[in-house]
Amino acid sequence: MNDALEDDPVEAIQELPAAKRDKVVSAGQMSRRLRAIWIRIHWGKVALFGISLFLFILAITFMKNGARELAPLVRGAFNVSNPANSLGFGWVFAYLVMSGSPVAAAALTFLDAGIIDTIATFTMITGSRLGASFIVLFVGLVYVFRGRNWATSLGMGLLSLTVTGSTYLIGLIIGIPLLRSGFLEPVRLESGMLLTSFIEIVFESIAAALSLVLPGWGIFLLGMGVIILSFNLFDRCLPKMTLKESQVGSLATFVFRPGVMFLLGAAVTTMSMSVSVSLSILVPLNDRGFIRRENVIPYIMGANITTFIDTLIASVLLGNPHAFTVVLAEMTSITIVSLIVLIIFYHPFERAMLDFVSWITRENRHLYLFMAVIIVAPIILLFV
């Protein structure tokens, strides 16, 4: 049959029985589709994803190996000795590195090195998310200094920070007892034997070689640099969502059920691993950069849960079961808070968030007061 197809494919196909002919035609269509998909794949981005994944694992290995020597610095100089300190430490640390995920990964390596306990790790990760929300606000502030309107430029950043702050701080109340109860400890996710051996052979060897020339704290700092680089590279792997390209954004013309936006926020952030990236995806197609108030809050709430996916992966790579439990407790507590809000008092919560944001943007002194509070609060926590 293959010979016949090569001689005159069309005639040969027409001579086949109907069932076989359909199979040959559908196989041809499938082949064309696969070829089209193959052409559409951005191989450069796939390679970049591979590199960012490699760097991510390398960074975790560096941080894990270097963290032990940081114990005196973290306990002594930064005085991280209780959950409030670690909350403030994670918060300030995220401000300094302008990102939350590297700080959350650092918290896990501190736990692995025995510098902080599980509760302090939990609050440090919470602090890292609070600090990361400030970054969105910081970008808005840059526009304000360039002469844009307060309310318009800062609205989304303030809302993101307010929703994140309120759900995460309430999440602490649920998360800490949940962690203490040991309820989540039976849940385990471990990297496979093959990955563990691969990490030991490749990444541990690089770390061991580096330890000959660098002190432990130097390896940790190098790890922080590499993890920030890996997240930056990962962001570049994602398709660039602009005003004209975002297909998700075209949905912004409708008012969706809160639960739908919650799931959408969670799903998009699972793929993008960044709240700010997933928020930018919401920007409407061919529109003016607007989003409906009704849609955005549950979306942020959903995004705030799955933004921990990278931290969860880091905990698996560390191979420390307690680290995994901490991240799971974080995700579980935020999920519980979000579901309670969505099911029981979503509309009052929604109004309270928006009212608070409009109060902040109403007068310059309100904004200055708010900024002062979110800058001073983590510093005070460090010294509690």
Next chain:
Amino acid sequence: MKILIAVDGSRHSQITLRLGAKIARMTESPATVLTIARTKFARQECNDFLVEVEEWLSKESFPIETKVRTGKPVRQIVQEAIEGEYGLVILGFRQAPSTLKRIFGPTVDQVVTRAPCPVLIAKEDKGDLKHVLICDSGAEGPSLMNRFIRQMRELVTTDLQVSVLHVMSQMSAGPGVPGWELRANAEELMKAHTPEGELLEQDANVLQTSNIHPRVVLRHGFVVDEILAEARMGNYGLIAIGAHRREGWQSYLLDDLAHQIIVQADRPVLVLK
């Protein structure tokens, strides 16, 4: 326009009957008061109630017909509306007593969805019924105004005062968005020919063809909150909204703002079909 007033004998029935009588008098339309007996054994009770209704309405020198149907309320109201070729169904609103009913939709929601004509949900009388707030989301273009004129033509007289409201619930999705429209009023948007400005202009033009000179209003905020706030501030007697007949995926994914307005409004709500 034939009017069907559906009542169930509850406390809300008085409000529904009063509003029904008022609309019937204003539009000089014949009205039928319908009550539903869930079983045939309950028919006598319904007949007794309708006798009381007839007595009460006769004092208002208002001729009516009464009717009892047996079965499920939603199905019977809709069936009567179809068979009797009514132009307006008026019914009272009661918060669904059970969680199950709240989830699957109270009677009012189901009648709004299935009725062939506009449905007026009776609430406390707050003002002049000739002072109407029409809320246009823009999803239906100028057809909402056309439907209002066509379906409520008996109400459309020269003394009708109409305000057309559009609520912009959008906010800036990120820094760098100019967003002057998010602070603008109706006139500014109409002058700049933005999508919202053009919508309001189109609405005003459609109404002007029927000699109604509407006031156009634009508000910024949550859709439901702003509609209710405007209704209170403007002391409107009637809020008119479009029924978004969502089908397929939309019915599962989209929020039912019409339902929220019906539930939360403190004055009558007219749902145009």
